[in-house]
Amino acid sequence: MEFQNVVNNRHSVRDFSDQVVDHQTIKEIIALAQKSPSWVNSQPWKVYVATGKTLQNIKDAYVKKDAEKGYPDFPVMHRDDWSAETQKNMQQWRHEIVHHFENFDEAHEKMSSASTHLYNSPAIVFVTIPKNSSLWSVFDAGAFCQTLMLAAKDKGLDSIPTYTSVRFPDVIRQNMDIPDNETLVIGLSLGYAKDVTINTYRSKREDIDDITKFKD
């Protein structure tokens, strides 16, 4: 696919079809993500791919724990503590996605059911970094994840990065045999989008003139 099309067509999918994603395709996607830059080429990331029965076990455990408050390895900052600019963007996103549905009840039902069932993802790639990492390693993991999601799109696969999938890290650690000295950063769902309303929403971006400053 043209690079511009890959970038423009990637968007977060919140309801995947049951179509399986084969291991070879995921390996090819990871091989491209592996080209991502990192601090002194430290390559701090490790990937744990959950599919099949293992992913089903994770989903079942998450359904049971759904009402519990999450406790991800990275702390979650209360929304009031974010900068004014980012709060404005987050509010706009919430407003738009709710209004993308017929009414508030439908939006609430579809969004929370999607998250409870981990978006019906046929595969989730969990990304970790060592516990003794520099903040720069979070930057590196982010670059790795973005390359991975673009590589997925290039192969016709949809994706979503989610806090939701890492909100109970003990469940992921146990099911994926992740050592205690690794921090769980994110889960990237991979699969094929269902043709449903929740997947037709497209998030907006600020005008580049509002975020960019040139100085000669």
Ligand SMILES: Cc1cc2nc3c(=O)[nH]c(=O)nc-3n(C[C@H](O)[C@H](O)[C@H](O)COP(=O)(O)O)c2cc1C
């Ligand atoms: C670190 C991170 C965590 C996210 N967690 C969630 C999540 O738990 N649930 C969800 O629906 N979307 C989640 N998203 C997706 C964002 O809402 C989405 O990327 C953003 O709204 C921009 O939309 P787009 O990905 O469609 O371009 C997450 C994104 C990132 C980068």
